[in-house]
Amino acid sequence: xxxxxxxxxxxxxxxxxxxxxxxxxxxxxxxxxIALAExxxxxxxxxxxxxxxxxxxxxxxxINKQIPVLIHNxxxxxxxxxxxxxxxxxWNDKSPLLPSDPYQRAQARFWADFVDKKxxxxxxxxxxxxxxxxxxxxxxxxxxxxxxEVELGDKPYFGGETFGYVDLSFITFxxxxxxxxxxxxxxxxxxxxxxxxxxxRCLQKESVAKTLPDQKKVYEAVAQMRRRFVSE
Amino acid sequence: xxxxxxxxxxxxxxxxxxxxxxxxxxxxxxxxxIALAExxxxxxxxxxxxxxxxxxxxxxxxINKQIPVLIHNxxxxxxxxxxxxxxxxxWNDKSPLLPSDPYQRAQARFWADFVDKKxxxxxxxxxxxxxxxxxxxxxxxxxxxxxxEVELGDKPYFGGETFGYVDLSFITFxxxxxxxxxxxxxxxxxxxxxxxxxxxRCLQKESVAKTLPDQKKVYEAVAQMRRRFVSE
Numbered sequence: 001x002x003x004x005x006x007x008x009x010x011x012x013x014x015x016x017x018x019x020x021x022x023x024x025x026x027x028x029x030x031x032x033x034i035a036l037a038e039x040x041x042x043x044x045x046x047x048x049x050x051x052x053x054x055x056x057x058x059x060x061x062x063i064n065k066q067i068p069v070l071i072h073n074x075x076x077x078x079x080x081x082x083x084x085x086x087x088x089x090x091w092n093d094k095s096p097l098l099p100s101d102p103y104q105r106a107q108a109r110f111w112a113d114f115v116d117k118k119x120x121x122x123x124x125x126x127x128x129x130x131x132x133x134x135x136x137x138x139x140x141x142x143x144x145x146x147x148x149e150v151e152l153g154d155k156p157y158f159g160g161e162t163f164g165y166v167d168l169s170f171i172t173f174x175x176x177x178x179x180x181x182x183x184x185x186x187x188x189x190x191x192x193x194x195x196x197x198x199x200x201r202c203l204q205k206e207s208v209a210k211t212l213p214d215q216k217k218v219y220e221a222v223a224q225m226r227r228r229f230v231s232e
Numbered sequence: 233x234x235x236x237x238x239x240x241x242x243x244x245x246x247x248x249x250x251x252x253x254x255x256x257x258x259x260x261x262x263x264x265x266i267a268l269a270e271x272x273x274x275x276x277x278x279x280x281x282x283x284x285x286x287x288x289x290x291x292x293x294x295i296n297k298q299i300p301v302l303i304h305n306x307x308x309x310x311x312x313x314x315x316x317x318x319x320x321x322x323w324n325d326k327s328p329l330l331p332s333d334p335y336q337r338a339q340a341r342f343w344a345d346f347v348d349k350k351x352x353x354x355x356x357x358x359x360x361x362x363x364x365x366x367x368x369x370x371x372x373x374x375x376x377x378x379x380x381e382v383e384l385g386d387k388p389y390f391g392g393e394t395f396g397y398v399d400l401s402f403i404t405f406x407x408x409x410x411x412x413x414x415x416x417x418x419x420x421x422x423x424x425x426x427x428x429x430x431x432x433r434c435l436q437k438e439s440v441a442k443t444l445p446d447q448k449k450v451y452e453a454v455a456q457m458r459r460r461f462v463s464e
Contacts, residue, residue: 063346063379075335082341089334102321103307109314114295147295 018043019071021057023050025218027120028080029068030172030211035084037207038168039091081112081169088165097165108159111151112169118144119173126184127176127222128229138184145192152198167202171212174199178215179222250275251303253289255282257450259352260312261300262404262443267316269439270400271323313344316400329397340391343383344401350376351405358416359408359454360461370416377424384430399434403444406431410447411454 020036020043022029036043048057048067060069060076070077070086077086088097098105122144125137148170152158158166177188177199189196202208252268252275254261268275280289280299292301292308302309302318309318320329331337354376357369380402384390390398409420409431421428434440 063342072335077335077338078342079345082338082345085341086334086338089337102318103304103309105321106309106314106318109317110295110310113311113314 017073019046020044021046021048021054021060021067021069021071023048023067024213025175025221026067027172027176028066030175031080031168032068032070032083032087033211034168034172034207035087035097037211038095038097038163039087040094041087041091081116084165084168097168099159099164104159108165111148111158111166115148115166115170115173119148119170123173123176123180126180126186128226130230134184138186141180141184142186142191145188145195149192149194152194156201157198163202163205163208167198171199171202171208174202175212175215175218176222179219182219183223183226249305251278252276253278253280253286253292253299253301253303255280255299256445257407257453258299259404259408262407263312263400264300264302264315264319265443266400266404266439267319267329269443270327270329270395271319272326273319273323313348313401316397320397329400331391331396336391340397343380343390343398347380347398347402347405351380351402355405355408355412358412358418360458362462366416370418373412373416374418374423377420377427381424381426384426388433389430395434395437395440399430403431403434403440406434407444407447407450408454411451414451415455415458 018036018041020029020032022032022045024047033045046054046056048054050067053065057067057069058065060071061067061078064078066078068078068080068083070083072086072090077083084097098108119141122137122141125133126141129137155161157163158170180186181188203212250268250273252261252264254264254277256279265277278286278288280286282299285297289299289301290297292303293299293310296310298310300310300312300315302315304318304322309315316329330340351373354369354373357365358373361369387393389395390402412418413420435444
C-alpha cells in the first residue's frame, strides 16, 4: 500500500515538472503535444506570443529563441524532433515512438529529417508567396508529398503497422492542408490520395485528434499572417 | 575455444559487410570515418566523383543522392548524423559517442544539429563568395564559432571529459579552417582561441588525426572549386 502511494506521488510530481512553451498553430509544437499525449504525460501548457516572446522562452532557448521548448524538472530541451526523442527515451514504459531496431530507427530518423527539411520550406512558399515563386513552391510541395506517398506505399503508417515517429513528425502539417489548398488554389487529395487516407487514419488516434487544431481556425490565422508577406 | 573462433569469424564477416560511399574532403563523410575509427570497424571505402555519381550511390540514396552513405549488410543508411547515431547504436560495445543519459543525449543532439544547420552554410559563404556577401558570411561564421566557444567553456570536449558526438560533428570542419582563413582573409585563432585549442586536443586522438585530410590539400581542392563560383 505504501508503494502505491509513493508511485502516485512521484507521478504527480513529475506531471507538475513538465512545462511546454508553444504556439498553437505550430506544426513543430504539435509534434511535442502528440508525443506527450501518446505517453499520457500531464504538463503545463504555456502559449507564447511570438511577436513578444516571454522572458522564460528567451532564458530557456537563448540560442534559437524558438518554440517548442519542453522544460523538464527546470531544464530545457529544444527542437521538436529532439524533444520527441527525449520524451520517447525518458517515458519509455509505453507507446514507443521510435522503433527498437537500430536500422529501422535510422530509417525513421531519415524520414522525419526529410519532413523537417523539405515540407516546411515548400509549404511556406505555397501560402506566403504569389506568382512564379508560388507556382514553383506548389510544384516542389507536390514532389515532396509524392515522395512521401511512395515511401508510405500500402502500409497503414510510415513505420508499418503502428503510429510512430515519422507519422507524428508529418501529421501535424495536415492541420494546415486546408490553408495550403485555399491560399495555393490546390487540391491535395486529387494529387496524393494515399496521404489523405493516411492522415484520416492518424486522426482516429485520440492523441492526434485532440492535438490538431481545426483546419478553418488555422486558415483564419494564416490568412492574416499572409497579409504581412503578400499585398493583393 | 570454439566460442573464440566463432566471434573471430563473425567479426570478419561484419567488417566485409560495411561499405562507405564518401568524398575525401567532405566534413560530413569525415564524421562517419571518425565514428568507424572510434569503434574499430573495418570497412570498404569507395570514393565518389560528385560530378559523375556512381550507380551504387544513386541506388543507395535515391532521395538525396548525397554522400556519405553507409551500407551495412547491403542496406543503406544516409545523412551523416543519422549514420553516426546508427554506428553508435549497433557497435555499442566500445567508445560510446552519445551520452547514456537522455538529457545529456538531447543536449548533444541539439549542438550537433546546431553545427549541422549553421556552420556549413556560413563557412560556405566565407570561401565561395566575395564582397558584401562574403563579409556577411564572415560575420555570421564568427558569431557561430563564438556561440560554440561559449558552449565549450572550459571543458576539454563539448560533452565534458571525453570526446563525443558534438566534437565529432564539428571537428571535421577544422580540416577546412586553413581554407577559410586564406580565401576569407580571416584569422580564426585570434578570434576563437578556445576553439583552436579544442581542435588541437581532438587531433591528439588517432581516430581524428588519421581521418582529417591535410589542410593544404583541402585548400588546393577548394581553391579550384571556388573558381566555379567566383571570377576574380
